[in-house]
Amino acid sequence: MVRLFKHYVPHAVLLLGLVDLVLLLLAAEAGWVLRAHQIGIALTPVAARWPQLLSFAAALQVALVAVGAYGVGSFLSLRFAAARLAVAVSLGVIFLSILYFLVPSISFWRSNLLYSMLFACALLVGVRALLGQLLGGERFKRRIVVLGAGSRAARIRELAEQPGVNFVAAGFVAMDAAPALGDAVPRDAIPNLAAYVIDQDANEVVLALEERRNALPLADLLRVKTTGVQVSDFSSFLERETGRVDLSTLNPSWLIFSDGFASGRxxxxxxxxxxxxxxxxxxxxxxxxxxxxxxxxxxxxxxxxxxxxxxxxxxxxxxxxxxxxxxxxxxxxxxxxxxxxxxxxxxxxxxxxxxxxxxxxxxxxxxxxxxxxxxxxxxxxxxxxxxxxxxxxxxxxxxxxxxxxxxxxxxxxxxxxxxxxxxxxxxxxxxxxxxxxxxxxxxxxxxxxxxxxxxxxxxxx
Structure with a gap:
């Protein structure tokens, strides 16, 4: 996840958005070049038409966000993605019509716009056909190790099994004698927790203990933290992954001391x-x-x-x-x-x-x-x-x-x-x-x- 202006955006979504932006600029340029070739106009440098190219790309990118083209469904189903793209391109043309009416100096010819739209549809569908499964796969997901094997850890496992989540549960470590997850590795069986986390190729450890009072494994957490692996508590992890504040496990002190609720706005x-x-x-x-x-x-x-x-x-x-x-x-x-x-x-x-x-x-x-x-x-x-x-x-x-x-x-x-x-x-x-x-x-x-x-x-x- 990347945090943009205090909001969490998955790496796959950010990457796909950047790829789409480049493809939309290419589609706009291709439509211009094709129409110029048809009517025999000499091509001018690309710098001369940056306003047109950027306005086309920006309008369609806004439409893509508006229709949910970067949602979970776009990574799981090409049919879903194609349907959203069709609506997005149609809305993008409406946005452009309004923009061109207000600022005629940056407008495309209608023939240019038509060709650019066709190129955009083909390129956007094509990149999702080629990269959709890859971007939605494990390569772009965070690998986490969960410290805990009780009900909170079970919730993380349930969340990890849902389609479209942005993390993979690489392992569960039972920190007490009675774990609820049978496949959790007992802490006593791990000589060095930091080495275990690195062996699991994890880049985050999530603390999911049922009772933290006098039970925090401070030495383990410090060792993990100093190896460069992120350490998150359960509430912060759920907030990031679900886009909501979980009430069932919320501690008032977390609301008080966590980042947010800035009054100086x-x-x-x-x-x-x-x-x-x-x-x-x-x-x-x-x-x-x-x-x-x-x-x-x-x-x-x-x-x-x-x-x-x-x-x-x-x-x-x-x-x-x-x-x-x-x-x-x-x-x-x-x-x-x-x-x-x-x-x-x-x-x-x-x-x-x-x-x-x-x-x-x-x-x-x-x-x-x-x-x-x-x-x-x-x-x-x-x-x-x-x-x-x-x-x-x-x-x-x-x-x-x-x-x-x-x-x-x-x-x-x-x-x-x-x-x-x-x-x-x-x-x-x-x-x-x-x-x-x-x-x-x-x-x-x-x-x-x-x-x-x-x-x-x-x-x-």
Missing amino acids: IVSSAAKRAFDIVASTLLIALTWPVVLLTAIAIRLESRGPAFYRQHRVGLYNQGFDILKLRSMRIDAEAEGQARWAAKDDPRVTRIGRFIRKVRIDELPQAWTVLKGEMSFVGPRPERPQFVAELERHLPFYAERHMVKPGITGWAQINYPYGASVEDARHKLEYDLYYAKNYSPFLDLLILLQTLRVVLWPQGAR
């Missing part, structure tokens, strides 16, 4: 607010016809107002009202008690089912963002009744209110819609990861990946 917070103002203003200006037509359709289908306000809990537990397009019947909570949305919820109207899937019902919240009560990116704000219930059942739930709530977020793009306390627990783990590792880079990644969620809805209710 004056510049990034100001930039985030500036982006929210500009983006919400543009969104309101561009989507008001869609909101208007949807509101008319809602009124035609069922009686009652097209919009509704709902009280939510925001930053520092302060309440505020969000504005949404109504997707349920007006008597959805006639008894006056808040209810979780359920799968195939009978309270949802036909229009409501559609606008929930494509997130049109969320568009009026741009006004809430403009007012500063929400941001585009952040933990999803919950209703006060649910917050009270969740704070009783879930540790650290109040910590998610230390950042401004958002329309989309790390939990929304990584976990399907939740409608229970257990779902809220999983989403809280992602929300804590976001609050702990916030950066403008992570915000940008979430915004781009939200497009993937809209195109391929998962669990919208």
Whole structure:
């Protein structure tokens, strides 16, 4: 894993992204050269068309990230990768059309663009056919040795067996007399732990002891560390590999002393607010016809107002009202008690089912963002009744209110819609990861990946 702006990116993904960037530049140049040859134009130096080449490559690279073309599926299935690439190239052309309209001086001819698109599709599919299995194989994964053979070590083994993980469990060392993993090597059978780690060709040791109090093998860990091998505790390892903070094993001291939750983010917070103002203003200006037509359709289908306000809990537990397009019947909570949305919820109207899937019902919240009560990116704000219930059942739930709530977020793009306390627990783990590792880079990644969620809805209710 490479940590970019406090967010972990797998080596294979980073390498594939760099290869794609080079191939997109080559595709753009090949399209230009082919069209110039067809119409008999003398070729100028490449330096003369760098703006065109870079704009083409950048737009398609952004589209690749947005549709999830660097997800696990792209390394496991060529068919999956080709489908995502086709959508990405189509979106890239839309991005380029907007960019060329705004900045005509960097535009391609349409014929150049067509040829470059074809070359890009062939090259991107080809590199995944040739390198997909290699990049997704063990060569680009970290090899770890786990100190421990109990339930925590068993969780690491289960995680290692899932497709698309970024590490290989090279060995387990039982540090006590009663290991839960039968194939774990007893510590007493290893004369030199540091030499054992090197023999396993491991570049990381993960401490997965069930009880650390007076049980830390300090001499072993020091010897391993001084050989140049990384030593990680269980919580940090899971955070890096899963993109979430594991609540079941979380120790408050880890949250206190680990990196993250930086409060001195004056510049990034100001930039985030500036982006929210500009983006919400543009969104309101561009989507008001869609909101208007949807509101008319809602009124035609069922009686009652097209919009509704709902009280939510925001930053520092302060309440505020969000504005949404109504997707349920007006008597959805006639008894006056808040209810979780359920799968195939009978309270949802036909229009409501559609606008929930494509997130049109969320568009009026741009006004809430403009007012500063929400941001585009952040933990999803919950209703006060649910917050009270969740704070009783879930540790650290109040910590998610230390950042401004958002329309989309790390939990929304990584976990399907939740409608229970257990779902809220999983989403809280992602929300804590976001609050702990916030950066403008992570915000940008979430915004781009939200497009993937809209195109391929998962669990919208």
